[in-house]
Amino acid sequence: MTAEQNDFAKNVFINCPFDTTFIPLLRPLIFTILYLGYTPKIATERSDSGEARINKIRELIEQSKLSIHDLSRIRSAKRDEFYRMNMPFELGVDIGCRFFKEGRARDKKCLVLEKEKYRYQKALSDMSGSDIKNHNDEPEELVRQVRNWFVENEIQHADSGTKIWETFNEFMADFYQKRQDERFKDRDLEMMPLQEYIRFIHEWLKEKSK
Amino acid sequence: MSKKPGKGTSKRVHIISRKDGWAIKKQGASRASKIYQKKETAIKNAQKLRKTGHDVIVHKKDGSIQKWEKPKK
Numbered sequence: 001m002t003a004e005q006n007d008f009a010k011n012v013f014i015n016c017p018f019d020t021t022f023i024p025l026l027r028p029l030i031f032t033i034l035y036l037g038y039t040p041k042i043a044t045e046r047s048d049s050g051e052a053r054i055n056k057i058r059e060l061i062e063q064s065k066l067s068i069h070d071l072s073r074i075r076s077a078k079r080d081e082f083y084r085m086n087m088p089f090e091l092g093v094d095i096g097c098r099f100f101k102e103g104r105a106r107d108k109k110c111l112v113l114e115k116e117k118y119r120y121q122k123a124l125s126d127m128s129g130s131d132i133k134n135h136n137d138e139p140e141e142l143v144r145q146v147r148n149w150f151v152e153n154e155i156q157h158a159d160s161g162t163k164i165w166e167t168f169n170e171f172m173a174d175f176y177q178k179r180q181d182e183r184f185k186d187r188d189l190e191m192m193p194l195q196e197y198i199r200f201i202h203e204w205l206k207e208k209s210k
Numbered sequence: 211m212s213k214k215p216g217k218g219t220s221k222r223v224h225i226i227s228r229k230d231g232w233a234i235k236k237q238g239a240s241r242a243s244k245i246y247q248k249k250e251t252a253i254k255n256a257q258k259l260r261k262t263g264h265d266v267i268v269h270k271k272d273g274s275i276q277k278w279e280k281p282k283k
Contacts, residue, residue: 024272139272140229162228169226169273170237176275 008104011064013041015090017073018194028139029068030194031168032146034201036158038066044194061094062101065108066154068146069094072115072137074123088124111149113142140165171204221264225252227271236264 012033016022033040041060043053061067069091076083091112098108112132114120121128133149135142144161151158159167178200179188222237232252233242236259246252249268256266260282268277 024274028273138229140227165228165273166224166226166233166235166242169224169235169269170222172269172273172275173222173224173267173278176278 007039008063009065010038011041011060011066012038013060013064013067013094015067015087015094016070017084017087018042018044022070022073024139025070025072025135025137025142026194027172027197028143028165028168029070029146030198031171031201032143032164033068034198034205035164035167036147036150036155038150040198042194057090057093061090061097062105065104067094067108067110068113069110070113071120071124071132072113072135075119083123109153111146113145143168171201174204175200221262223256223259223264223266225249225256225266225268227269227273 014029014033016026016029018026030040041064043057043060069087071087071091074084074087091110094108094110097105098110112120112127112130114132114134115137117132117134120132133145135145140161143165147158147161147164158164184192224233224235224237226233226235226242228242228245231245231247232249233245234252234256235242244252244255246255253266253268256264256268257279260266260279263281265281266277266279267275268279270276
């Protein structure tokens, strides 16, 4: 297997909101992917203002065999707020890539997450009959669902969802302590670029495995 | 990173959100020692370990840090 093919097999495109309301789910999601030995690919990983977002997304989808789409925030949460179409749009591009592209794109697999089990059918009935997992907005449940999906589709064995969740909590303590030592404030942590967070997890897991 | 994760100078005990309540878990232990329905009860019980040199780290539901209590001297 070439390095490029290997990257393709290990890359996981993440399609979810990147605002602060989703951070409680995004952090354990990214941690779980890295814990299982895969590479999260997110649209915010390059911040070139001159690059059209759709081109970046297309490239990430093409580079990733696996993808995780979270539709739990497509519904507007308050009056006069628009519903959010980026997530179902990117899911459509990803599924389209699998349908219409030749070669390795045919091996692509995706996990679709929602808050409640059948809610998505009201907004996206084209996906009826698909196996969609729900996390109830619970970070621990999200970890379990993502871990189970990897075991069902990609890997033979993985630590339990509970073990990964507890390890994530221990990681957060080290993360918090190190950032405090470096004089980061809580707001700095909230606004931290995801790539920096990913690098930190990488180093932490590497150290832990020694 | 200069030191191995979780291998600092102090011992740690975590209060972690679980589906069925709040767990007390000593760092390095293979599993949580006990699960309490109420977070306050878990914290109260974990705080007893401060006398034995443990840091007590209380996590929020999303795993982030709510409170970090140092050992009692």
